[in-house]
Amino acid sequence: MRVVVLGAGVIGVTAAYYLNQAGHDVTVIDRQDGPGLETSFANGGQISASHAAPWAAPDVPFLMLKWLGRSDAPLLYHWRLDWRQWTWSLRFLMNCLAPRARRNTEDNMRISLYSRGLLPDIRSDTGIEYDLETRGILQIYENQNDLEAAARHGEWLGQLGCKSEVLNKEQCIQLDSALEACADKLIGGIYTKDDESGDAYKFTANLAGICAARGVTFRYGETIEALRTQHGKIESVRTDGGNYSGDAFLMSLGSYSPLILRPLGINLPVFPTKGYSVTIPIGSGNGAPSVSLTDEENKLVYSRLGDRLRIAGTAEFSGYDTNLEERRANSILAKARQRFPSAGDFDKAEFWTALRPLTPDGMPVIGATKYDNLFMNTGHGTLGWTMCAGSGKAISDLISGAAPEIDIAAYSLDRF
Ligand SMILES: Cc1cc2nc3c(=O)[nH]c(=O)nc-3n(C[C@H](O)[C@H](O)[C@H](O)COP(=O)(O)OP(=O)(O)OC[C@H]3O[C@@H](n4cnc5c(N)ncnc54)[C@H](O)[C@@H]3O)c2cc1C
Structure with missing residues (x-):
């Protein structure tokens, strides 16, 4: 055909x-x-079955209210006179109901695991290179309640086929010594060793x-x-x-x-949802994480891509506007610098923004x-x-x- x-x-x-x-x-x-x-082009780089849970989740309406009015909020909602955005948002809220969110996670998990499992075949068939890291993904936490909730969620994801383990602070640092830089705040993490990262571009x-x-x-x-x-x-x-x-x-x-x-x-x-990333050269800096991380406190992901460190996150509902707001990108950069001050050359950061094609579920x-x-x-x-x-x-x-x-x-x- x-x-x-x-x-x-x-x-x-x-x-x-x-x-x-x-x-x-x-x-x-x-x-x-x-x-x-x-x-x-410059996404977070994570192959993350562990993140199969959609954004539409029971706690999200509450978080959106909490973040209202904060210009550096991980999720920014611009109220626009666009009936498509309103209909989409209503559907999104419906999908935040617990039973729906559970079912959507199960369905997303099925294709995420299937997909992750196919990547080695593509690699062996083609010999393709893309700054692959197979050291897993570690979600890091600063708050005991959040870590405990994540551990319960991780247990359920384990039943769906995505195995993870709970690590205490010391075990996190043992896994990636770069975390020493933020040890004072870190309390532990959830580690999914079969997840991967690499440069999607x-x-x-x-x-x-x-x-x-x-x-x-x-x-x-x-x-x-x-x-x-x-x-x-x-x-x-x-x-x-x-x-x-x-x-x-x-x-x-x-x-x-x-x-x-x-x-x-x-x-x-499908509604466009803007996100940002920042990429810095690691250079001689030896403080960059090499395990792909999800910083749950700041809602950011970190992936080492060869000699670069990519930090990505944030979501903004502003239609098809692809304007890069330096303020948003700088806020990501500042959070990364605070976490890992010697990760690389922050002055040579490259900023990027793009639209995620998001469905309400x-x-x-x-x-x-x-x-x-x-x-x-x-x-x-x-x-x-x-x-x-x-x-x-x-x-x-x-x-x-x-x-x-x-x-x-x-x-x-x-x-x-
Ligand atoms: C900040 C950020 C971080 C992310 N992090 C991750 C992550 O860590 N892990 C993960 O799994 N996913 C991540 N994602 C999501 C992931 O990047 C997207 O889901 C994925 O790139 C979508 O791919 P796509 O091919 O559907 O869209 P695109 O890459 O946008 O491809 C669509 C193509 O269509 C072309 N096109 C559009 N309209 C026309 C037209 N009229 N005529 C001709 N061509 C046209 C465009 O040029 C484009 O090349 C992230 C996204 C963002 C924004």
């Missing part, structure tokens, strides 16, 4: 890899000059290169304008550079997916649509890097007419 993949982020490229492996003639289209240049760019060498066509610098339909099927994609026909079409435009789907009568509740949208040959692989929100391999394999199987290896019914567009 001729399959046209819309979008060359980590999601589109990984799907293209599996579609090529399945024997299809694959074309990937992206408006940027290369792969992975939007939301997949390097992965996307290198995998795209490998796919191109294996026969996948990449059309960069072309903006997709519309999908043309005929007799209940997608007939072609119109870009500012031409038309592309195909037998099947895969939607992987991240936060921009709903804009192209709307004229087709498909309402995809925090789960991706993977599966078929009302158009026979149009498929979805989008809306991965906070976990696109974690889920890229699992989603790519599952959607490739579905497009190929094979049964996916995991149950993907929960990720269907029909749930909305």
Whole structure:
């Protein structure tokens, strides 16, 4: 089959890899000059099944109220006259109900574990390099109650297949001596040794290169304008550079997916959620953590990517605004400097911001649509890097007419 993949982020490229492996003639289209240049460019780097719980959780409405009015709040909600944002937010609140949040976590866990388990196969098939670290992810805590709650949550995640252990302060420091720098505040952590980290951009760019060498066509610098339909099927994609026909079409435009789907009568509740990252060169500084960390107090993640340290986090609901506010980025930098003063050269920090394609239940949208040959692989929100391999394999199987290896019914567009 001729399959046209819309979008060359980590999601589109990984799907293209599996579609090529399945024997299809694959074309990937992206408006940027290369792969992975939007939301997949400088994310937190974590392959974190341990973070499968969606943002929509019972304690989140309370936290949002607590953070109201704080300009450095981990989550900023801009009240806008946009009915789509209001409808999305209502659905988000509904998903904060405990039973729903539990079910969403279980479903996210299934694809996260599947995905994490596929990455070694991609590595051995391709020899791909992307500053991989396999030292696990450690969530660190400053507050005993929070640590105890996290330990209970970790126990439940263990029953779902994501094993972790509770570490006291000394064990945390033994695991990563960089934590000595913040030992006065640290009380312990939850360690998931099978989680990983790596540079999602390097992965996307290198995998795209490998796919191109294996026969996948990449059309960069072309903006997709519309999908043309005929007799209940997608007939072609119109870009500012031409038309592309195909037998099947895969939607992987991240936060921009709903804009192209709307004229087709498909309402995809993916809302852009802005996040920031800061990357510093480690240089001769030997105080940078090498185990990937989640700082639960500041809601930030740390990943060592070769000779760089990436710190990422924050969420802002401000529509499609991609403006980088120095104040927000500087606040991340200041928190990182406070935690790990000798982690690297903070004066050479690189700031970045992008939009997470977030659904109100925090789960991706993977599966078929009302158009026979149009498929979805989008809306991965906070976990696109974690889920890229699992989603790519599952959607490739579905497009190929094979049964996916995991149950993907929960990720269907029909749930909305
Ligand atoms: C601050 C931050 C930290 C994060 N940390 C992590 C983490 O630690 N672990 C994790 O698992 N996930 C993390 N994520 C989430 C992850 O980065 C995303 O889920 C993932 O990158 C989404 O990939 P995507 O391919 O769907 O979107 P994108 O990478 O945005 O790809 C979509 C592509 O579509 C193209 N496009 C859009 N519209 C058009 C058009 N009209 N025509 C042509 N091309 C178009 C874009 O150019 C882009 O290349 C983080 C995100 C942020 C913002």
